Amino acid sequence: MNSKHSSKSSHRFFTARLFVGIVLLSLAVVGATYPIWWNNRSATGAEKLLKSQNHKLAIALKNTYRGKSCKAQPGPGVLNIPSLDLTAPVQQGLSNSVLNVAIGHDPSTAWPGPSSATLLAAHDVSFFSELNRLKNGSIVTYTVPCATYEFKVSQAVVSAPGKQISVPGGGAIVMDTCWPPNALFFTPDRYVVTASYVKTLPQDPAAVKISSAVNLTQGLSINDPSGLPFSSLELQNNTQPLGLMSFQGTPSQAFIESDAPLQLDGVALEGWFAAIHTIEANQSSWWSEFAPGATFPAVFAGRPVVQSSPLQVSENVRGVTPISVTLSGNIDGSPVKVTEVIKGKKLFIDSFNAG
DSSP: OHHHHHHHHHHHHHHHHHHHHHHHHHHHHTTTGGGGGGOOOOOOOHHHHOOOOOOOHHHHHHHHHTTTOOOOOOOOOEEEEGGGTTEEEEEEEOOOOHHTEEEOOOTTOOOTTTTTTEEOOOOTTTTTGGGGGOOTTTTEEEETTTTEEEEEEEEEEOOOTOOOOOOOSSSSSEEEEETTTSSSOOOOOEEEEEEEEEEEOOOGGGOOOSSTTTTTTOOEEEEEOTTSSSSGGSSGGOOOEEEEEEEEEEEOHHHSSSSHHHHHHHHHHHHHHHHHHHHHHHHHHHHHOOOOOOOOGGGGSOOOOOOOEEEEEEEEEEEEEEEEEEEEETTTTTTEEEEEEEEEEEEEEEEEEEO
16 A cells, blocks of 8 residues: 555656656747747736735635635635745736736646645746745745645756756645846746645735736837837837846835836837837937937938847836836947836937947
């Protein structure tokens, strides 16, 4: 009897290891296209998902108090990492439409629970931007109606895509993102954190808190010129190399670990491409529509612009409120720094400095 049980456990452990290796490889393929996800941004937003999950949790909690049966059901929930001040919705799937507003659950794995190995993935510079700060022993919880599952971090590794990693027997959450965590381009390496199941708690309302940061960039757009097709401003239709993300000011953890930085960066890139195409077309009238406070760089005008170095992006944020975005790159070998400021729901180029 013990021999059969040991054999089954070993088989489950081997299967979990094999599966994670295969999944990491498939995530690398998904990740190859991840920079263009900005162009498919969903209007739903993480905050709406959190509110929806919170509503379901509240109903379950009321039913418990009324004496009604409350049995935990596996499925979408809320991931909470107290040491990172991270609270985020978890939804089914690894598509761009999921990852731009939530942490994605790989559908080939079971949902988090006491006896299942689960893979969760998110973009870097987003929900998992601070994942590398987690230490062994850090607590991770996953809340569904009627229960909160507690896990403890047991391992963190930088892994090549497709490489097998050890998954502990019993329940575990494996969290995956790109490495390094501030890259705006596809990176082949993965940062993988494993947390082992500890115990199940009654549903804890305190485990769910809604961030006020996540919808501040919803509806934000560049004041694109009427004579320039919007499709020419999309990242997928441009060849600009991308560099790293950084922050200025006093951004809160709630802002950093949400979908807001990438949403803001996506709009700022549209402003950069508007500038590039306007310069190439030598259209100073277009320039005045989205860069009224900046001088038109006539020195570059009227010829194809060559961009050879990665574009570095720095967001200036006060708490959960974005103030401006600075993009540093080059044009025809000359260093260029562009600052875009937020006015209402529009982003305008405030300065364009070259040389």
